[in-house]
Amino acid sequence: MKKIYIYAPDFDENSGGAVVLHRLCHLINQTDTHRAFLTPRKFERFEFYSLKAFIASCKSLLSNIVKRRLVKLKCNTDWDTPVDYRASIDDDSIVVYSEMAFGNPLRAKHVVRWFLHQPGHILNAFHFGRGELYFRYASNIKPFEYCYSTMSENELRIVYYPLDKYNDENLPPKKGTCHLVRKGGFKEKVHPADSIQVDGLSHNEISKIFRRSERFISYDDYTAYSTFAALCGCESIVVPAKNVSKLAWYPREEQHYGIAFGFNEEELAWARGTVSDLKNKLRQEDEQSFNNVKLFLDKVDRFFK
Numbered sequence: 001m002k003k004i005y006i007y008a009p010d011f012d013e014n015s016g017g018a019v020v021l022h023r024l025c026h027l028i029n030q031t032d033t034h035r036a037f038l039t040p041r042k043f044e045r046f047e048f049y050s051l052k053a054f055i056a057s058c059k060s061l062l063s064n065i066v067k068r069r070l071v072k073l074k075c076n077t078d079w080d081t082p083v084d085y086r087a088s089i090d091d092d093s094i095v096v097y098s099e100m101a102f103g104n105p106l107r108a109k110h111v112v113r114w115f116l117h118q119p120g121h122i123l124n125a126f127h128f129g130r131g132e133l134y135f136r137y138a139s140n141i142k143p144f145e146y147c148y149s150t151m152s153e154n155e156l157r158i159v160y161y162p163l164d165k166y167n168d169e170n171l172p173p174k175k176g177t178c179h180l181v182r183k184g185g186f187k188e189k190v191h192p193a194d195s196i197q198v199d200g201l202s203h204n205e206i207s208k209i210f211r212r213s214e215r216f217i218s219y220d221d222y223t224a225y226s227t228f229a230a231l232c233g234c235e236s237i238v239v240p241a242k243n244v245s246k247l248a249w250y251p252r253e254e255q256h257y258g259i260a261f262g263f264n265e266e267e268l269a270w271a272r273g274t275v276s277d278l279k280n281k282l283r284q285e286d287e288q289s290f291n292n293v294k295l296f297l298d299k300v301d302r303f304f305k
Helices: 016-028 051-070 203-212 225-231 265-273 275-303
Strands: 002-008 034-040 094-098 110-115 133-136 177-180 215-218 235-238 259-261
Touching (some): 016 094, 133 275, 225 235, 225 259
Parallel strands (some): 002 094, 110 133, 215 235, 235 259
16 A cells, blocks of 8 residues: 655644645545555754855754654544655655755656645745656646646635535624734734634634624635634635735635625625535535545656555
8 A cells, every 4th residue: 555644734723734735645545545644844944145054044943853752643533544754755756846846855756746826926936846747636726837847727726615614604793803913914904993813713713703793804815714714604805915806815616605805885796696506515625635635646656556
């Protein structure tokens, strides 16, 4: 049985990247052809542009060494996500990195990069190797070519929605606004002064706020919380970035059912009218996630044969 190692941070229900990396491991382990393991992130690079940055890098290195030896990776106990703490992997195995990983920390011969966001968008830098296989999470991530690597024609989109928490069953009376900033900190703030900020709260806390709020405003373009809010009966709105069109945000309507791009009445009416479409889509996406993983494994096997 072929082994796949997924380079991942601790499981964090508030981090979409962490959730889907752990979920990928779980879904691979539901097949009978491959076995997947999580492996914790390692120290990746020193910063030399200042003495302060170099000292911070040294501290980070020491912290990572201690953590890998003494602290277990946090996982979702309901999922099949075994952890392997090895420092490198054998030549026959495959490692999956997100675009956040700098270089090839596990010194793998076969490398897959899973672009959950555009390379370099968050860190303003990236360092990938030759002959790697790339997968995009969704179509809003632009095709990317680098160093004799190959971009798969298949997207590896995996979703996980905690629908036991986010739903519109037995809703209390609704009033007020809530908002989330996350990766949209650069945008002009337009929420009312009494709006409740949900950044950093747990799913239990956020779902209760969504269920009692009339409107949710997201400054983050691509957070799943916009979908969760719509499922709870909120008017869910994404604040557009300057010079970014709706088509550039999401090229297909089904990608943002239930979510308005801005505050105009036509957008708000469209979002309200597509919530039922959103619910049907989520049921289909849960099934499609597993199919996407099987297509991913087939492509990986053929690429690295």
